[in-house]
Amino acid sequence: MKVWVYILWGLVVTLLLLIFWRPWGGFGPSSNPWSTELGHLKADLVLEGVSYQRHIGNRRLWSLRSTQARLFEDKDIIEFKGVDMTFYPEEGGKVRVTADYGTYFISKDSLKVHGHVVVHSQDGFVLHTTSLNYSQAKMSIWTRDKVTIEDVNGLVLNGHGMRYDLKSGKLSVGRQSSILPQGEIEL
Secondary structure (H helix, E strand, O other), X not given: OHHHHHHHHHHHHHHHHHHHHOOOOOOOOOOOOOOOOOOOOOOOEEEEEEEEEEEEOOEEEEEEEEEEEEEEHHHOEEEEEEEEEEEOOOOOOOEEEEEEEEEEEOXXXXXXXXXXXXXXXXXXXXXXXXXXXXXXXXXXXEEEEXXXXXXXXXXXXXXXXXXXXXXXXXXXXXXXXEEEEOOOOOO
């Protein structure tokens, strides 16, 4: 009986090592920690100069332009390169988001953008962060990363984490560290 226990534990350890070590795939083709690691896979469809819109009924929720889109049907995702998005909140206005890359999770109707993310609101606020998430079900945009928000009066707000509710138009920033006039240095 003891021998079978040792054999079983040996099998478990071996399987865990194979799962985490992945000798057949190395560390992946991308040094980007947000990557879905699909760069080494062949896409089912590759499109250049893409324009994509999401509607519910006659209401436009968002539009996306990208320099390249790669569809992976078996993974149920679309990867984008050179993202330029516009959200249309229910109360009106526009929120523009640009990023280096994005991944749209088709069945979840959610999107993650990353790499030099910049958000421009219609009333002049500019947000800088490294990644941003969007969920149609939650009707919100959020990040857990460091954020810097500049307003039209030259004030700069630094914090960690942010959530924007697309229904109400409310913005909340977590762990605010400073609010400074533009051009001054935080000590």
